[in-house]
Every structure is written in structure tokens, then in C-alpha cells.
Amino acid sequence: MNLDAHLDNSKKGFLIFAAGLVAFVGGLSFYFAGTAGNKIFGAEPVRMDILDSGFAEISGQGRVAGAFSAQTPSGEASSMPVLVYHGIVDKADGVNVTKQQFLEQMKELAAAGWQTVSLDDFGAFARGDKKLPTKSFLLTFDDGRKDSFYGADPVLKLLGFRATMFVITGSSFNDKTTYYLNRNELAFMRDSGRWDLGAHAQVGHDPRPIDGSGNSGNFLSNRIWLEQKNRLETEEEYHNRVATELSGIKTDLKNQLGVVPAAYAFPYGDYGVDSKNVPNDQNFLLAEVAKNYSTAFTQTRSDTYFTQNYPENSAFYLAKRITVEGNWQGKDLLNAVTAGIAKELPWSEDFSNSKDWVPTWGNSVGQNGVQVLSPTASSTGASVYLDGGNKLSKYKFSSLVQLKAGQSFSLLAAYIDDNNYLSCNYSSAGITINEVTDGRKKEVSSWWFKFPQINSEEISAGIELMDGRARCLLNGKVVLTTDRVSEKLIEGSVGFKVWDPQPDKASLIIKKAVIEPISE
Amino acid sequence: MKKWLVRFFSKEGRMTNATIFFLSLLVAVPSGIAQERGKFTVIAWLHQNDWDAGLSSLESHSAQIAEVSPAWYQVQSNGALKNNPNAFVDDSRLLNDVKKNGFLLRPIISNVDASGSHPEWALPVLTNPTLRAALADNIVALVEAKNYAGVDIDIEGLLPKQLPVLADFVEELSAALRSKGKTVAVSLEPTMAQSALVSWKRIGVAADSVRLMLYGEHRASTAPGPSASLWWSRLRLQHILQAVPPEKLTVGVSIVALYWTKGNYRTGTWQRLVRPVQANSGALSRDTDSSAPIVRSGEGQVWFEDRQSLAARITMLKSLGLKKVALWRLGGEDPGIWQALSQEQ
Numbered sequence: 001m002n003l004d005a006h007l008d009n010s011k012k013g014f015l016i017f018a019a020g021l022v023a024f025v026g027g028l029s030f031y032f033a034g035t036a037g038n039k040i041f042g043a044e045p046v047r048m049d050i051l052d053s054g055f056a057e058i059s060g061q062g063r064v065a066g067a068f069s070a071q072t073p074s075g076e077a078s079s080m081p082v083l084v085y086h087g088i089v090d091k092a093d094g095v096n097v098t099k100q101q102f103l104e105q106m107k108e109l110a111a112a113g114w115q116t117v118s119l120d121d122f123g124a125f126a127r128g129d130k131k132l133p134t135k136s137f138l139l140t141f142d143d144g145r146k147d148s149f150y151g152a153d154p155v156l157k158l159l160g161f162r163a164t165m166f167v168i169t170g171s172s173f174n175d176k177t178t179y180y181l182n183r184n185e186l187a188f189m190r191d192s193g194r195w196d197l198g199a200h201a202q203v204g205h206d207p208r209p210i211d212g213s214g215n216s217g218n219f220l221s222n223r224i225w226l227e228q229k230n231r232l233e234t235e236e237e238y239h240n241r242v243a244t245e246l247s248g249i250k251t252d253l254k255n256q257l258g259v260v261p262a263a264y265a266f267p268y269g270d271y272g273v274d275s276k277n278v279p280n281d282q283n284f285l286l287a288e289v290a291k292n293y294s295t296a297f298t299q300t301r302s303d304t305y306f307t308q309n310y311p312e313n314s315a316f317y318l319a320k321r322i323t324v325e326g327n328w329q330g331k332d333l334l335n336a337v338t339a340g341i342a343k344e345l346p347w348s349e350d351f352s353n354s355k356d357w358v359p360t361w362g363n364s365v366g367q368n369g370v371q372v373l374s375p376t377a378s379s380t381g382a383s384v385y386l387d388g389g390n391k392l393s394k395y396k397f398s399s400l401v402q403l404k405a406g407q408s409f410s411l412l413a414a415y416i417d418d419n420n421y422l423s424c425n426y427s428s429a430g431i432t433i434n435e436v437t438d439g440r441k442k443e444v445s446s447w448w449f450k451f452p453q454i455n456s457e458e459i460s461a462g463i464e465l466m467d468g469r470a471r472c473l474l475n476g477k478v479v480l481t482t483d484r485v486s487e488k489l490i491e492g493s494v495g496f497k498v499w500d501p502q503p504d505k506a507s508l509i510i511k512k513a514v515i516e517p518i519s520e
Numbered sequence: 521m522k523k524w525l526v527r528f529f530s531k532e533g534r535m536t537n538a539t540i541f542f543l544s545l546l547v548a549v550p551s552g553i554a555q556e557r558g559k560f561t562v563i564a565w566l567h568q569n570d571w572d573a574g575l576s577s578l579e580s581h582s583a584q585i586a587e588v589s590p591a592w593y594q595v596q597s598n599g600a601l602k603n604n605p606n607a608f609v610d611d612s613r614l615l616n617d618v619k620k621n622g623f624l625l626r627p628i629i630s631n632v633d634a635s636g637s638h639p640e641w642a643l644p645v646l647t648n649p650t651l652r653a654a655l656a657d658n659i660v661a662l663v664e665a666k667n668y669a670g671v672d673i674d675i676e677g678l679l680p681k682q683l684p685v686l687a688d689f690v691e692e693l694s695a696a697l698r699s700k701g702k703t704v705a706v707s708l709e710p711t712m713a714q715s716a717l718v719s720w721k722r723i724g725v726a727a728d729s730v731r732l733m734l735y736g737e738h739r740a741s742t743a744p745g746p747s748a749s750l751w752w753s754r755l756r757l758q759h760i761l762q763a764v765p766p767e768k769l770t771v772g773v774s775i776v777a778l779y780w781t782k783g784n785y786r787t788g789t790w791q792r793l794v795r796p797v798q799a800n801s802g803a804l805s806r807d808t809d810s811s812a813p814i815v816r817s818g819e820g821q822v823w824f825e826d827r828q829s830l831a832a833r834i835t836m837l838k839s840l841g842l843k844k845v846a847l848w849r850l851g852g853e854d855p856g857i858w859q860a861l862s863q864e865q
Contacts, residue, residue: 427665429661429662429664429665430661430662430665434610436612439612440611440612440613441610441611441612442608442609442610442611442612443603443609443610444603444609445602445603446601446602446603446609447600447602448600448601448658448661448662448665449600449658450657450661484605484606
């Protein structure tokens with residue numbers, strides 16, 4: 001045994017002793033802190049060996065060049081993206097990201113100058129109480145899984161990042177758990193300075209039976225089937241169960257860890273929108289959540305529009321999250337967080353990277369510097385909207401397009417979602433302005449004339465939006481106006497649509513898109 | 521043949537039970553057909569002033585309604601078309617109703633706005649063959665682009681002597697639309713002028729249907745009274761029937777409530793003008809001629825159409841062989857009118 005080896009062994013021995021002491025003292029403190037009716041602390045200690053090896057594994061790859069210097073963000077963020085992960089796994093499983101992917105993804109963001117914020121700062125930003133720098137984002141994990149913590153913590157440490165873990169208390173505070181983070185691990189996270197803890201579920205994470213024939217639905221958004229009583233729970237029973245679940249998570253985290261969670265993440269992002277037997281009860285659920293938490297989180301869904309969160313002057317905030325998919329590379333994630341950044345005017349698109357255009361119908365493909373909208377085999381059209389444009393008002397949206405096939409194309413403005421927007425529609429029969437509010441469409445203005453060149457020529461088309469007025473432009477000239485736009489459609493993003501009565505026929509080539517501010 | 525006959529009669533020449541049954545079928549089947557022919561067809565006119573109430577009524581009575589004509593487009597003096605300001609053109613709720621119930625959809629193209637009729641929009645077009653052709657072209661393009669079943673042409677404020685150019689236009693438009701499988705209804709204002717008959721006849725031949733807007737007898741400038749008393753209506757119907765065959769004629773019936781008060785007149789719906797008064801006093805009297813109900817509130821009086829008055833009107837229409845009515849306009853009407861119509865459907 002040489003001296004170095006001896007020293008090494010001494011060090012190890014000391015570390016083991018120190019770790020044991022920490023665990024012992026930690027255990028004692030938990031014992032005393034948690035004596036209020038709780039079982040004696042018996043959870044496995046934090047696996048420092050995994051964390052250390054994780055850190056050793058990635059620290060060898062070096063810190064991100066320039067991550068914290070070359071691209072220091074300047075200015076204040078108008079909007080903020082929130083990411084949600086569920087687990088971080090060793091081997092790709094098609095759903096979760098791997099450790100290696102997660103590292104790459106975070107390094108990509110860090111290299112581009114993005115930095116994480118704490119849960120409290122996000123809440124203050126969302127309610128309009130605090131300004132934060134541009135390129136700030138909130139990193140979150142749902143379910144309180146061990147693999148997330150052990151996979152992510154070394155990366156957070158390496159990059160100086162911070163994350164939020166939404167905990168299922170009924171699982172985490174069950175001493176037998178091997179899949180979910182236990183009390184020791186959550187306490188370690190609480191004290192690490194790298195993690196915030198939030199509420200995800202007490203016992204309400206898994207779907208429940210919602211009728212006598214074996215159908216199931218989400219715990220919070222449905223009245224559940226009471227097997228023993230052979231009936232659906234009453235409305236009162238439903239309301240009481242939801243109230244107990246939501247306050248129970250908070251009580252658990254407070255009693256077990258001394259943490260009072262400010263935020264709640266809806267399991268499956270379902271804040272009543274996926275309800276099967278309590279339709280239109282979103283207001284009840286949100287109000288019940290607001291009694292206990294100041295911020296709630298949902299996640300990417302087919303019915304959510306615009307990926308980022310904008311400050312609102314309200315006591316309670318429902319935040320959107322971008323679900324990071326298992327097959328995303330670092331570049332994909334960077335595209336996802338930058339796509340929705342609030343657009344500032346003038347703004348133009350050359351379609352070299354069309355990440356900002358979100359398809360809601362049909363296909364949207366970028367190729368050779370143009371964007372092509374076309375239907376799927378079964379749809380009659382396609383449409384896209386511009387992410388990050390939701391707060392735009394008083395603008396002229398101009399484009400250069402070619403209707404390669406199909407009956408008509410449209411430029412969208414004041415786009416809030418597929419149920420609320422204005423459009424200028426161009427067809428060989430003329431031009432119309434449509435207004436869609438609450439899913440109901442009507443034509444507010446039209447100009448019928450023969451316009452056969454629509455199918456053969458490049459068309460310069462535009463739409464102007466200003467305080468309840470809209471105008472359609474053709475080759476730079478105003479061709480149609482309306483001053484009777486709904487009050488709902490004062491601001492919103494832009495988009496394109498193409499349509500034909502026959503499925504799988506329409507095709508619109510978009511070559512240029514420019515948004516300029518206009519004044520009275 | 522003899523053998524065949526014998527089967528149905530007994531030797532004594534009396535009918536067997538089987539024969540009675542068979543003959544009763546012979547009687548019952550044609551009478552069933554006759555009843556089918558007697559079905560009243562209801563066309564619903566819709567206007568933006570009572571839009572959502574109109575759609576609710578349309579949806580509630582969809583089984584009784586065959587066609588909808590919403591007031592959507594205006595003729596412009598250069599032959600172009602424009603959307604009626606504030607109209608709910610192509611409202612997706614109505615388009616869904618049309619699809620779901622199989623209604624015919626023939627929007628109104630008119631020269632009318634909130635201030636009244638504008639012959640000055642229509643005459644420059646109707647009197648100019650080039651502009652007239654352009655207007656017909658524009659209508660064909662519109663109908664094709666929107667895939668409407670056709671249109672309801674409603675050019676108002678023309679003098680009887682100006683009707684020939686309307687007839688010219690209807691002939692040209694009908695030919696153009698018919699070649700695309702589309703149809704034309706023409707809405708006409710009632711008149712007793714003899715000179716109208718020649719043009720009406722041409723319109724009756726060219727158009728797929730003619731809608732006589734049979735109301736306006738009592739209005740802002742007259743004493744209070746029903747929108748169309750029965751004798752006033754009968755005279756005008758007899759007049760137009762000299763030019764337009766009964767199977768092509770639809771009778772426009774006003775279900776709008778008319779409200780006169782000291783020095784003031786306005787129109788509204790039963791829901792807004794009659795119901796609150798009825799709820800207060802319940803006092804209702806009737807016009808002896810038309811059976812039109814009247815409610816009085818202070819110095820004001822409201823004339824409207826209800827189950828009883830519409831039933832009387834229907835009896836009169838049937839006596840003239842008329843079986844189609846168009847209601848101006850759906851929304852907030854006395855629900856009794858649907859009961860009166862259902863008696864004939």
C-alpha cells in the first residue's frame with residue numbers, strides 16, 4: 001500500500017464516517033421534526049454514491065463553453081417557457097429522456113444563454129410581481145421519481161441550474177417505496193439549493209373507475225364509481241374528495257418536510273379538460289386548487305396554444321408546460337424554448353428554420369427556404385399559427401405565397417386559438433373576411449370577383465389588425481375592410497390556412513412572412 | 521277479368537269482408553297522398569336583429585321547417601355584392617343546422633338596409649344590361665363558392681313600371697343558376713297595380729318560386745292595425761294569382777310585433793314587446809277581421825300574430841290553394857304559431 005492509496009482509504013473512511021454522521025443527525029432531526037403522528041423515520045438514505053458517480057461521469061465532459069459569460073442575457077423576459085420531464089432513464093425507452101440526452105439538452109440551453117429560475121421566482125414573474133432576465137426558464141419534473149433526481153441533480157450541479165420536483169406524497173412517504181423519492185431524498189433536495197418541491201398528488205395520481213362497467217378516468221376531474229356502494233359518488237362526495245386530496249398534499253409536505261408548497265401540477269395536465277363525467281367543472285377544480293396553491297401547472301396538450309407563460313395580474317396562475325419528448329435532441333429542445341418567445345415587431349421569417357410555426361391541422365413542412373402547408377390523407381386542409389405572437393396588436397402581416405393546389409388560402413390575425421381569430425380568405429371567387437369567436441364562424445365582409453390567377457401566380461397577401469378593424473391586402477393594396485371586429489379579437493398572433501373541399505389536395509407554399517407595427 | 525272481380529263480391533253481389541278491407545286500402549292510400557300534398561311548407565327568413573333567437577327557434581322547430589333564407593347580402597350599384605353590415609354571414613351555427621336538418625339554404629340578396637330599401641342601388645344595375653350580367657355572374661360565383669342551394673332575390677322599392685327590368689334580371693339569373701343546378705326565389709312587394717301583372721308573370725315563369733311579402737298594411741305612417749288583415753291579404757293574393765300559379769307562390773307572413781304608442785311606432789318580437797305586457801295585465805283583445813291579437817299597455821298597443829290569428833290566415837290561404845308560407849322573421853315569436861302550423865303539417 002503506497003502513501004497515496006493510504007490517504008485515499010483514510011479519506012474514504014472519513015467520508016463514510018461523515019456521511020453516516022450526517023445521516024444520523026438528519027435522521028434524528030427528522031425523527032424529532034416528524035413525530036407529530038408519523039411513523040418513525042425508516043427511509044433509505046440518499047444514495048450519494050450514485051450522485052457522485054453521476055457527477056464524475058459528466059464533469060469529465062467539461063463545463064459548457066461560454067455558458068455563463070459569452071451570452072449573458074440582457075433585457076427582461078416578456079414570457080417564459082416551463083419544461084416538464086417525468087423521468088430520466090439509463091436507456092432510451094421511447095418516452096423518457098436518457099441521462100445523456102438530458103445532459104446534452106441542458107448544455108444546449110446553457111450554451112445559448114438560458115438559465116433556470118426558482119419556483120418562487122416563476123410564480124412572482126407569472127403574477128407580474130417580478131421582472132426576470134430574458135432566456136429564463138423553469139425546469140420541472142413530475143411524479144417525484146428517483147431516476148429524475150439521480151439523473152438530473154449532477155447536471156444541475158454542473159450547470160448551476162435549479163429545478164422543481166412535483167411530489168406524489170402518498171407514494172414518497174410510504175417507507176417501502178423504491179421507485180419514488182423518499183423523505184431522506186426529498187429533504188436532501190430541499191436543502192440542496194438546487195431543488196424546489198411542489199405538490200402533484202397525495203393518492204390521486206392513478207386513474208379510477210368511473211362507472212360500473214370498468215371504464216376509468218382521472219382522479220380529480222371525474223366522479224368515481226364506489227364499488228362497494230354500487231353507485232357513482234355524489235357531487236358533494238366528489239367535491240369533498242377533491243378538497244381532501246388538494247389540501248392533503250400540502251399537509252403531507254408540511255408535516256414531513258416542513259415545506260409549504262406554493263405550486264401544484266395537475267396529474268396528466270388535466271385541470272378538468274379531460275373530464276368524462278363532470279363536464280364544465282374546470283372552474284370548480286381551479287378554484288379548489290387556488291385555495292391551496294398560488295400557481296398550478298398543466299402540460300402540452302392538443303388544446304393548448306402558445307407555449308410560453310405571460311405575466312397576468314392575478315392571485316392565481318395556471319401555467320403551461322412544454323413536455324420534453326423522449327426523442328428530442330438538444331437542438332430540438334432549444335427550438336422548443338425559443339419558438340414561443342414573445343415576438344417583437346418588426347418581425348420577419350425567411351423559413352430557414354420554421355420552428356415558430358405551430359401546425360394545428362394537416363402538415364407543415366419546411367424545405368428549401370419555403371414552408372409548405374398540405375393536408376393529411378384524410379383532411380381537407382392545413383393551418384399553422386405563429387408561436388409567441390399572442391400579445392401582438394396593431395400590425396400588418398404580409399406574406400408572399402403560392403396556392404399550388406386547392407380552392408382557397410387564408411391569412412390569420414388576432415389568432416388566440418382555433419376557436420378565436422380573424423382571417424382574410426383568398427379564392428378564385430373573391431376575398432372574404434371571417435371572424436371566429438368561441439368556435440362560431442361568420443363572414444363579416446366580402447368582395448366577390450373573378451380571381452383565376454390565384455392558382456397560377458405568386459400572391460402578395462396581407463392582413464391588417466387595428467383596434468376592432470381589419471383590412472385585407474392584395475399585392476400591397478387594401479381590397480377589403482371591416483370595422484366590426486369582435487372586442488375579443490383585439491390582439492393575437494398570425495397564421496396561414498389552406499383548404500379545398502377534396503381531402504389531400506390543397507397545398508400552399510409560403511415564401512415570406514413579415515409583421516410590421518402600424519399606428520393610427 | 522270477370523273472375524278477378526268475382527273474388528271480391530259474393531254471389532249475392534254483397535261485398536265480402538276481404539273486399540271491404542281491400543277497398544278501404546284503395547281509399548286510404550290516395551287520401552294519405554292527398555294529406556301529404558296538403559302539407560304546409562314553412563320557409564324561415566332570418567335577420568341579424570334577432571339572429572340568435574332566430575337560430576334557437578329554427579333549431580326548436582327544425583322538423584317543421586324546409587328552408588332558410590338569411591338576410592346576408594346587398595346589391596351594390598356597380599353590380600358587385602357585399603355582405604349586409606352586421607349580418608352573420610355563413611354563421612357556422614346556422615351552417616351546422618342546415619347540414620344537420622337538410623334545410624335548403626338560399627340567402628337573401630337585397631337592396632335593403634336598416635334605413636329601408638334603396639332602389640338607387642338596384643336600378644343602375646337592372647337597367648344596364650352589362651351591369652345586370654355582371655351582377656348575375658357575381659351571384660353565380662357566390663352561390664357556387666359557398667355551395668348554397670340558390671338565392672332569394674329581394675329588390676324592394678321599385679315602382680310597378682320598373683318591374684320589367686327586374687323580370688329581365690330574374691330571367692337571366694335563373695338561366696345562369698339553373699345551368700349550375702341552383703335555384704332562384706324572388707321576393708316581391710304586394711301591389712294591386714295591374715301593370716305589375718305582366719312582369720310578375722315573367723318572374724313566375726323564370727323563377728323557381730315567388731315569395732309575396734304580404735305585410736305592411738299597417739305601419740309607422742298608418743293607424744294601428746294588423747300587419748296584414750285577411751281581406752287586404754286576400755285581395756292581393758287573388759291579384760298575384762292571376763300571374764303566378766299557386767304551386768309557385770309562397771306567402772310571406774309577418775310574425776313581428778308592431779307597437780304603437782303616442783306619437784311613436786316600432787317593431788319588435790313577441791318575446792320583447794308582448795310577453796312582458798301579458799305577464800302584467802294579461803289583457804288581450806282581437807281584431808274582428810284578422811283575429812289578430814292586440815295587447816294594450818297604457819296608451820300603447822301591440823299587434824302581433826299568434827296561434828289563433830295564424831290559424832285563420834292559414835284557412836284563408838288554403839281556400840286559395842296556397843300551401844307555402846315564409847315567416848318574417850324567426851326569433852322571439854309567439855310559440856303558438858308553431859302549433860297553428862303543425863295542424864297543417
